[in-house]
Amino acid sequence: MSDATLTEPGTDPEFIDETAIVESTVGTAYDGTDEEVVDHLGHAHHTSTGLSNTKLAMWLFLGSECLLFGGLIATYMLYRNRQGDAIGPDQLWDIPFTSASSFCLLMSSLTMVLAVSAAKRNDERNTRLWLIATASLGGLFVAGQVYEFTTFYREGLGYTTSLFSSSFYTLTGFHGVHVSVGIVMLMALMFMLLRRRVTGDKAETVEMIGLYWHFVDIVWIIIFTLVYLIPA
């Protein structure tokens, strides 16, 4: 795989382009001239559509995730009444408790918004602060879920107890794993910001993780409504 002849030297030592991230490989939006459009680190938004690659990728990924949760929710809805003689949702749900933990998760969306907005203002201190707040609220939610699962287990709802229990734990478990992954990402981002190790556009990275976080939140609203609030 060798290159054929190249005729133009074109090496200009003065011209050091700092472009570091993938956008540098992009063909730029056509502006009607043949002038070279130079990308610079930090505002590399010259894509065909003007949308950033990472954000677009995250949107696509979340679109795919919709189908994942769609499948899991469909499975749960099919099996929600099939607990046989085993313990069922009516004996288990503690709506006030779950509402409280859901509230934590909803509030974390708010703090996430504040983190993104701080990041856009380039206010690193507040960005980190709100990221920690978001992660903590998410942590509260996960802790609540762990507590809830343990309670259910003690009341006799094991993973294999019934179709209802398997599909319930699978659905909420998948969601819990998503929240946990989100928390890890938030904390990692926080430390990376602290140590100045974020490799791309900082505000955009925060925003991207924010997108994921909001998605996980919205999914929980749907799950909470379908699983807990609407009687089987």
Added chain:
Amino acid sequence: MIRGGGVAAAVLLSLAVAGCAKDAPQDTFQPAGPNAQKIQNLQVPVFAIAGVVGLIVFAAVGFIVWRFRDRGQAIPEQTHGKPALEIGLTILPALILIGVAIPTVSTVMALNKTSDTECIINVTGQQWWWEVDYPVQEGCGGISDVIVTSGQMVIPVDTPVLVRGTSRDVIHSWWIPKLNGKRDMVPGRVQTNRIQADEPGIYAGQCTEFCGLSHANMRMEVIAMTPEDFEAWKANQLEAYVAPEDGTVAAAGQAEFISQCSRCHQVDGLEDADGEPIVSRPDVYIYSGAAPNLTNLMTRNTFAGATFDLLLPECRSEVWNAPPDEVGPAYLEGVTPECLNSVDLRDWLRNAPAMKPMYADPEKLEDTDGMYRGMPYLALSEDQIDLLVAYLLERK
């Protein structure tokens, strides 16, 4: 040039549509009853349309390939398309398909009707055989007590029969091509399939949903006979059990059967020494929870999932190839000692898993809680087999 293979395939396809093979027992283009006929009325024109469309495409491509080959002509005009032509060629197939869709939907509806049938027969699939039972009903000319058989279903001709089916383990599919399309038999669900035969005859079928190791060995037959013959068959099935005369080989065979076989295989009317009825418990030993009922084994002419013949080839031919008006009587004769295919039956008793792959290794039954799937190797001696064959021969 290229169209050669395609045309050949299309010609073969249309020949196949004509469906004129002799004695292909599962030919899908030889309906023998009104349900299959409805499908036939639909599929023949559809196959024909498909064939014609195919030939048009092949001809067009062939013509273009010949006509527009590179003969040094100038660079052709760079046409990017003709929307009117495009739209026209989109609408045309749409119209054809509407023409196909309407009869399709009406046939679907007709074939799913269950209210107008006159006889109900249940089938239950399990690895790898079908159980057939006739519930007590006024239909089928009146059935006073449940008849349980396996592998072969006997029906009266010209009677719309509703087959209700389910499964005891995995999904199986009930399919008698000459009588109707297939219907999956799903555990936990009861599904239906209408069948009706115009003429007496033996109609072969096969399980068509992959159901594990011996899927290839799960067959079934429907035997259609005149209502009179069917009455005779029912009466025979419901006859009380006649124990072999004391001192005969068959009587020794009965004892052998009780000790070796009756754990799983039910023979209605069989009693133990105390005069208590012997009830088999396949649910304890077999994973699917069932084993074929052998009360009237020798009234059927196949065994082990209709995989093996109980009749010797020439006897089988006499029944299977009998003219329509003789099928019933020939079938009702059952298996006579002269006609018994004792080789296969004895092989089966000697080592069933060697003849038909089944999960029957006692060492490897962890996942099924020690239960067998299919008939295990029983380590019977030749003497025991003699006795059992003698006993089984009287089961008719």
Added chain:
Amino acid sequence: MAIIERPVDTPALAPEGGPSVVATPSTSFGYFRRPVETTGWRAWAFTVDHKKIGIMYGVVAMAFFVVGGLEAGLIRAQLAQADGTILSADKYNQMFTMHATTMVFLFVMPMAAAFANYMIPLQIGARDVAFPRLNALSLWTFVCGGIFINTSWFLGGGADGGWFMYAPNSDTPFSPSDGVNFWTLGLLITGVASLVGAVNLIVTVINMRAPGMSLMRMPIFTWMALVTQFLLLFAMPVITVALFLLLFQRNYGATFFSVADGADPLLWQHLFWIFGHPEVYIIVLPAFGIVSEVLPVFSRKPLFGYPFVVFSGAAIGFVGWGVWAHHMFASGLGPISVSVFAVATMAIAIPTGVKIVNWTLTMWGGKLKFTTAMLFAIGLIIEFTIGGLSGVTHSVAPSDTQQTDTYYIVAHFHYVIFGGGVLGLFAGLYYWWPKVFGKMLSEKIGKANFWFMIIGMNMTFGPMHILGLQGQPRRMYRWTDARAGEGFFNLGFWNLVSSIGTLVLMFGVLLFFVNVWVTRKAPPAPVDPWDARSLEWITTSPPKAHNFDRTPTVHALDEFFHRKYEDVGTGDHHEYKQVMTGEEVVNEEIAHADAHIHLPSPSYWPLILALSMPIMAYGVIYHTLLIVVGGAMAVGSMFGWALEPSTAPDSDFDPPADGTPSKEVALHV
């Protein structure tokens, strides 16, 4: 985190004109120094170059094609005669399951991914895909998943439930070996590859087009690949759910498909086919894209009705989601559902027919040159038409209940997948071979390759129509003379023909490998061997690491053609005159090379992250400890990944000053 910091000492500037300059980045952003090799196996293992990744996709896919083909050979050997004894029932069931799995997931899909990876950036005028490291991750994940599934052969036997693995037959009591676990986990792993690849390629197409490359100027292959990626994006999560349910059922005691616990086994079928039907289009649309490139080039005409082909592709993509239950006409869905899905299935025949019409009309009035690629493309039109029409007969639900699960449907989907998919992929191989490898395949061997394959496939799959209509069910390890019938349509004769056809087909495929071997030292191919039309040809063959010396500016659909030819006609009269040769067009681009080009840098992390997945999967089957090890590897590599910039800041890639053929990695300090 133990990040090993390297001292910020400054390496010397690379010596100029060296044959192969290895640069050492001055800073490390991960646990290790990042790889810099430009030659040897490391240059491949850690590459993020979409072209190298595309080639590796292709090579691995071809290897699996051979594996799947040998499995098919054993199947046909077993069925050549009544009561075949070559394979046991158990082995046979594994064989057809693994044959389908291998061909669908490990050959056709990755082969299409190979073309998409290689060609999309070139066709849209980009230097690479949007996320080069994710691209490498897709490749290695696929490789790991594919090898993982196939290791089941040596660890107790492959999966044996048929490729759609219907529940409850896939549950442990009915399939006690680990085969189904391998299958489930392996498909989860390759699913990651598909999903990541889909996101990556969609972003690439949407965001990284060259100036002037509007959506309706995109080469048609890119369009079809784009639709395919959207299908993958939404289909993969559905099968993922199904696979997880099966995994939890088999390994952790859940009862999603256990009827005894009240489950509905049809849940699996719905989940599987909601994925499985779009999967059919995932398989054929890239091949449709390829022939839509090949036919215009060798007809010397633009694709007839380009917008219709684009929109029919998109329409297939949409309607493809509403027809899944036509795989379940015999399942007992109820007459209303069956009718709805039957009509929807007929509807999808319309956009499919549009494609065939457009291909035919592309050739109409053209100047047809029958190269091997063109032969494969025409072969696709014919063979796919057969598959499409037998598909229409299947859409007629009552008739489908006669033909489904018989050899007729085996014939149908082989005409679709082999006729509509594989032939297209081979057209692509012959068409783009000079682009990718800079040398031509032999046309002589190529034509023999084509004819043996086309005759072989019709001999193999054609008789299966007859077998099916004669009532031979699929997935039977043996068929019996008792049900074979007599006369012209007897099963014995046609089974034998089909088995012999397999040998012919195998010989045809072998000729391809012979061709590759024979031409391995062929002289360099011309820059524009086919008088091609699209953007990927406006660069050298093989393209340089940075694809285009100057990012091309696009003015029209078929940009390359319009640079070579001008319309000298007047008014309605068009007449095209060559104004430049392809070589001149390319040289002009080279003459105006961009000064600075930044390429993404190689990375270890994609490979390490991919390797962690089969380790975790073995852990699920054998020992939890392995899950922990794999998990640690995965988390570690993700952190390494996040901390490593995509392009090392000190590794700008500049064209060599003196025109040496080697790549030069200049170091700016």
